[in-house]
Amino acid sequence: MSYHLGLDSSTQSLKGLIIDAAAGTIVAQMTVNFAKDLPQYQAAYSPSGDPLEKHAEPLLWVAALDLLFTRMQAEGAPLDRVVGIAGSGQQHGSVYLNSRADAILAGLDPAKNLIEQLAPALSRQTSPIWMDSSTSAQCAEVSAAIGARLQTDTGSPAIERFTGAQIRKFYQQEPAAYAATASIHLVSSFMASLLCGSHAPIDYGDAAGMNLLNLHTLTWDPAICEASAPGLLGKLPPAVPTHTVIGKLSPYFAKYGFSNDVTISAWTGDNPASLVGTGATRPGLAVVSLGTSDTFFAVLDPYRTDPEGCGHVFGNPTGGFMCLTCFKNGSLARERVCEEAGVDWTFFDVTAFQQTPVGNHGQLALPWFEAEITPPVLTPGLRANFDFANAAAATRIRAVIEAQILSIRVHSQWIGNFETIRVTGGASRSTGILQTLANVFQATVETIAVQDSAALGAAMLAAHVVGRHSYAALSKALAPAIATFTPDPASGRIYQDLLDTYLQLEATAKG
Ligand code: XUL
Numbered sequence: 001m002s003y004h005l006g007l008d009s010s011t012q013s014l015k016g017l018i019i020d021a022a023a024g025t026i027v028a029q030m031t032v033n034f035a036k037d038l039p040q041y042q043a044a045y046s047p048s049g050d051p052l053e054k055h056a057e058p059l060l061w062v063a064a065l066d067l068l069f070t071r072m073q074a075e076g077a078p079l080d081r082v083v084g085i086a087g088s089g090q091q092h093g094s095v096y097l098n099s100r101a102d103a104i105l106a107g108l109d110p111a112k113n114l115i116e117q118l119a120p121a122l123s124r125q126t127s128p129i130w131m132d133s134s135t136s137a138q139c140a141e142v143s144a145a146i147g148a149r150l151q152t153d154t155g156s157p158a159i160e161r162f163t164g165a166q167i168r169k170f171y172q173q174e175p176a177a178y179a180a181t182a183s184i185h186l187v188s189s190f191m192a193s194l195l196c197g198s199h200a201p202i203d204y205g206d207a208a209g210m211n212l213l214n215l216h217t218l219t220w221d222p223a224i225c226e227a228s229a230p231g232l233l234g235k236l237p238p239a240v241p242t243h244t245v246i247g248k249l250s251p252y253f254a255k256y257g258f259s260n261d262v263t264i265s266a267w268t269g270d271n272p273a274s275l276v277g278t279g280a281t282r283p284g285l286a287v288v289s290l291g292t293s294d295t296f297f298a299v300l301d302p303y304r305t306d307p308e309g310c311g312h313v314f315g316n317p318t319g320g321f322m323c324l325t326c327f328k329n330g331s332l333a334r335e336r337v338c339e340e341a342g343v344d345w346t347f348f349d350v351t352a353f354q355q356t357p358v359g360n361h362g363q364l365a366l367p368w369f370e371a372e373i374t375p376p377v378l379t380p381g382l383r384a385n386f387d388f389a390n391a392a393a394a395t396r397i398r399a400v401i402e403a404q405i406l407s408i409r410v411h412s413q414w415i416g417n418f419e420t421i422r423v424t425g426g427a428s429r430s431t432g433i434l435q436t437l438a439n440v441f442q443a444t445v446e447t448i449a450v451q452d453s454a455a456l457g458a459a460m461l462a463a464h465v466v467g468r469h470s471y472a473a474l475s476k477a478l479a480p481a482i483a484t485f486t487p488d489p490a491s492g493r494i495y496q497d498l499l500d501t502y503l504q505l506e507a508t509a510k511g
Pocket of ligand 1: 293
C-alpha cells in the first residue's frame with residue numbers, strides 16, 4: 001500500500017494529511033498550531049512598528065515541520081508508506097537565503113535539529129507575508145516603470161502584498177542584506193527546499209502571485225524583475241509547471257520513519273492547492289474559501305484580467321489559469337465581531353440569522369479591522385451605515401456577514417456567474433453563512449467534508465504526479481459535496497436591491 005502526503009504551511013498553522021489514493025480515503029491528519037505550539041516565534045507581526053507591515057519569522061515554519069513530523073510519528077501515522085509528498089504555502093510571503101544555503105540544505109544532519117542548521121542560511125531574519133500592505137510607494141514605482149503591461153502580462157497590477165514590491169522594499173531599505181541574498185524563495189518553494197535538501201523551483205500557481213512571472217511566456221519577465229530590484233532575475237529559482245517532480249526526500253527525514261525513496265512534487269500556493277482539494281479544477285464551479293482571509297476563485301478560461309484591478313490570475317495547478325480575489329478581513333474579523341458581541345459560535349452561526357430579517361433593513365457593516373485588500377483600503381476600521389456599537393448582537397452579526405458576502409459578489413463579478421459555489425475553510429460549518437451565500441449569489445452552495453482543502457489538494461497533487469491517479473477519481477472519492485443549500489428567489493431580490501446600498505457604503509468607506 002502506498003500513500004501520499006500533503007502539507008499546508010499557512011498563516012496560523014502547518015497541516016499534514018495522508019491519503020490512500022487507491023482507496024479514496026484520508027488515513028492520517030495532523031496540525032501544528034503556531035500560536036499554541038510555537039509561541040516563541042512570530043507568525044504575523046510588524047518588526048518596525050508600522051501597522052501596515054506584516055512579517056513572520058521563517059524559522060517558525062522550519063520548527064513547525066520538525067514538530068509536525070515528530071507528532072505524526074508519535075501518533076503512529078504511516079509515514080513509512082508515504083511515496084510522494086507535495087505541499088502548499090500561504091501565498092506571496094518570501095524567504096531570503098545566502099550563498100551558504102546550498103551546502104546547508106545538501107548536508108542536513110539528522111543528529112541536529114532543523115532550526116539550528118537553517119538559521120545561518122538566512123540573509124534576512126524575517127519574511128514579509130501576504131498580510132503586508134506597506135509597499136504602496138514601491139508599487140507606484142514599478143507601475144510607472146512598466147505601465148499597463150504589468151497587469152496584462154503578470155495577471156495583476158502592482159499589488160502591495162505581492163513579492164515583487166516586497167523585494168523592492170527590502171532592496172531599498174537593506175541594500176547590503178539584499179546584496180548578500182543569493183536566492184529568494186516563496187514560502188512554498190522554501191518548504192519544498194527543506195524536504196529536497198536543495199533549492200526547489202517555484203510553480204506557476206504560486207509564482208503568479210509575485211508580479212514577476214510573464215503569464216504569456218510562463219517565464220520570469222526580465223524587464224519587470226530588473227525594475228523591481230537590480231539583479232533579481234539571478235536570485236529567483238526556476239519557474240516550473242506544478243506537475244514537476246523536483247527531487248527525492250532528503251535523508252535527514254528518515255529519522256521520522258520515512259522510507260529512503262520518497263518523491264517530492266513541486267509545492268504551490270494555498271489557493272491553487274485548494275482549487276484541487278475542492279474538486280474545482282473544471283470550469284463552471286467557483287469556490288469561496290472562508291479562512292484567515294476569504295477568497296473567491298475558479299478556473300479562468302480564456303485568460304483575462306480584472307478591469308477593476310482587484311482580482312488576480314494564478315496558474316491552475318492542473319494546467320491553464322485560475323482567477324482569485326482575496327478579502328483580508330475574513331475569519332479574524334468574524335471571530336472579533338463574535339467576541340465583541342459576547343456570543344458563542346452557535347449564536348453567531350444560527351441564532352443571529354433567526355432573530356434578524358434577510359437584508360437587515362439595509363444595515364451593513366464592513367469589518368475592516370486590518371487594512372483591506374479588496375477593495376484596497378489602507379486605513380483600518382469598521383465602517384457601518386448605522387449605529388453599530390449600540391445595535392443588538394444579532395443585527396451586528398448579520399450586518400457584517402451580509403456586507404462580507406455582498407463584497408465577494410461585487411468583486412467577483414468580472415469572472416462571470418456561477419450556478420454552483422463550493423465553500424471551504426473553517427467558517428463553512430456555519431449554516432447561516434452558507435444560506436446567505438446561496439441567497440446573495442442565487443447559486444447552489446455545496447460544502448465538502450474536508451475543511452483543510454489546501455492540504456487535501458496538496459496530497460491529491462502528490463497522488464496525481466507521483467502515483468498517476470486521475471484528478472476525476474481523486475475528486476470523486478475525496479471531495480464529494482456533502483450538503484447543499486438552495487437559493488431563495490425572494491431573498492435574491494432583496495439582495496439585488498441591497499447591492500446599491502452596499503456600493504454606497506463601500507464608496508464612502510474608500511473615501
Ligand atoms: C491570496 C492571499 C491569501 C493567502 C493566505 O492572494 O493573499 O489568500 O494565500 O494564505
